[in-house]
Amino acid sequence: MTTPQHSAVRARTSPAAGAPAIEFVGVNKNYLSHGETVPAVKRTDLAIAQGEFFSLLGPSGCGKTTTMRMIAGFEEPTAGKVYLDGEDVTGVSANKRDVNMVFQSYALFPHLNTHQNVAFGLERKKVAKSEINRRVGEILEIVSLTGMEKRSPKEMSGGQQQRVALARALVNRPRALLLDEPLGALDLKLRQQMQIELKRIQREVGITFVYVTHDQGEALTMSDRIAVMNAGVIEQLGSPRQIYERPASRFVAGFIGTSNIVEGHVDRVEGGLALLSYTTQDRVVVPAGSPVRQGDKLEVSIRPEKIDLHRGVPPVQSTGGSVLSGTVTEVVYHGTSTNYTVATAAGADFTVFDQNASNADDLADRGDRVYLTWAPQHSYLIGD
Amino acid sequence: MNRVKRQIAPYLLVLPGGIWLLIFFAVPMVAMLSLSLQEGDIVHGYQFTGHWQTYTEAISAYQTQIYRSLIYGAITTIVLIAMAFPIAFWIAFYGGRRKSTYLFLVLLPFFVSFVLRTISWRQILTDEGPLLSPLRDAGLIGQSFHILGTPFAVIGGLVYNFLPFMVLPIYVALERIDPRVVEAARDLYANPITTFRRVIFPLALPGVFAGVLMTFVPASSDFVNSEVLGSSDTTMIGQVIQAQFLDNSDYPTASALSFVLMLVLLIGVFTYARILGTEDVMKVAAR
The missing domain is CATH 3.40.50.300 (P-loop containing nucleotide triphosphate hydrolases)
Incomplete structure (x- = not known):
């Protein structure tokens, strides 16, 4: 449909080449x-x-x-x-x-x-x-x-x-x-x-x-x-x-797509990772680019599709990633994925997009006790 | 049953207006047409004789007044466009939040009776009035300078009295123009004058068209302004008709003149609409 000779429409080369448009x-x-x-x-x-x-x-x-x-x-x-x-x-x-x-x-x-x-x-x-x-x-x-x-x-x-x-x-x-x-x-x-x-x-x-x-x-x-x-x-x-x-x-985190934002105070800094603890087992691990100290208040954003949802089974602690326990308050089935809303131990409500890759039998229900985990690199320190 | 109701509903809605028009427009028209073809006098009564010569006699007797009325009407309309367009333009584009206030001000004189307003102009324009006597005392005008009784006073009165009828339709047309369209013209390298000429004015033409219809017809058949502000040299056909009816009781001549005037105006308006119908106006302007 469109012919290649659009020379007439192409922008002329600017007089001050190199200058921003x-x-x-x-x-x-x-x-x-x-x-x-x-x-x-x-x-x-x-x-x-x-x-x-x-x-x-x-x-x-x-x-x-x-x-x-x-x-x-x-x-x-x-x-x-x-x-x-x-x-x-x-x-x-x-x-x-x-x-x-x-x-x-x-x-x-x-x-x-x-x-x-x-x-x-x-x-x-x-x-x-x-x-x-x-x-x-x-x-x-x-x-x-x-x-x-x-x-x-x-x-x-x-x-x-x-x-x-x-x-x-x-x-x-x-x-x-x-x-x-x-x-x-x-x-x-x-x-x-x-x-x-x-x-x-x-x-x-x-x-x-x-x-x-x-x-x-x-x-x-x-x-x-x-x-x-x-x-x-x-x-x-x-x-x-x-x-x-x-x-x-x-x-930006809230305006672009869906973000889970969780606040907390730094407990420990280890090898460039800051650890925010809520209970003995509930913690958020975030890579800290800029120097953070113990006691600093941080805001961490996590995209819903990066989070794994485990139904009732406490995950292995040795992953070194974040773990938050919580209760499912909403389940919305979307065909390719299922969206969960989870009230977490960190105080914030989390949204989780779970791909319906395997058999959908293991869907969590409202009121189920679940564990959310994600790798450290999927936590993002806002303003870092 | 319901379908029948739905089908006749529009006709029912038209009924009150239709009956009104029939009684107060169609019937008098027929009565007047018949009257214009009757002969006799007020004492012995009138008889229908089909005497169409009344028309030719009336036309030849009063053709000066007919021409004068049309010329006054035309000049009035042209002056009105020239005056109303800037007013409407200013209110529509610079009126801001006070638009309705300004429109109200344009309409304000209408809260005073038509005749009274015209008479007050007579007070202003008279030789001994507040306008001319200071000017004459200052030696700026001669002893023989008058405004009252001249065509200038009559046309001035007509312009004054019909101004809102030109301002309002032009305002409505301008108000409907999307400001983004004006910006688009500016964006496409049109300077303010070109923007006005190629975009704003063509889009306002339907308003001008409506304004012309609403002012030319009543201005041409007006019988008050010339009576109050004019002289025997400015007599308009409306005055003649009024005099024939009320002073001379020559009903056939008055009716015949009314029909002649109506016919002339109808032909004029239809020709105008034919040449400059809204759609065509746009096309002319777009060229």
């Missing part, structure tokens, strides 16, 4: 609300590399949309500077910035048809008519909308409108494409389809994508790097794997 230096953004200054984005430094698929992830009101709107030029930082390809664009209005946006509600021009919508930016740039027609045709092919040129937005489905919005932005070969929760309005099936589609298009055109979402699954599957934001601050910036496996804060 987008850079924030000491950016602050405050809003004035009812006479009070409300910080939306607090002192942020950020560098997004050329051709990267970069996600801004966080709950609503975390400042991710404001951050994106500062890149687009719809908002100006209260303090700090914004650079595009190494060029200072702080104070440059949106129509003079070489980035394009895909809006959450698509924001297509309702009085224009598909072709006119997509051609809008090129017409403003005074591109020759024949060139416009060629490029619009080409981009519509990439987003699989060939033949829809004369349709008006209201004659198209949500998914099709989404593609028009994408084409309308991409056809200008921007230095970066900004996507504001672009799949939010689509149903699950279409959403998953569009996620794959977006990744493919990004690979084909090689443009930097900045993707704003509150959906952690979407961010994890699509991104090269993710910035997790909360209350106007980037809590963690890293690859999906780093963010999932090594959450930098309790917020």
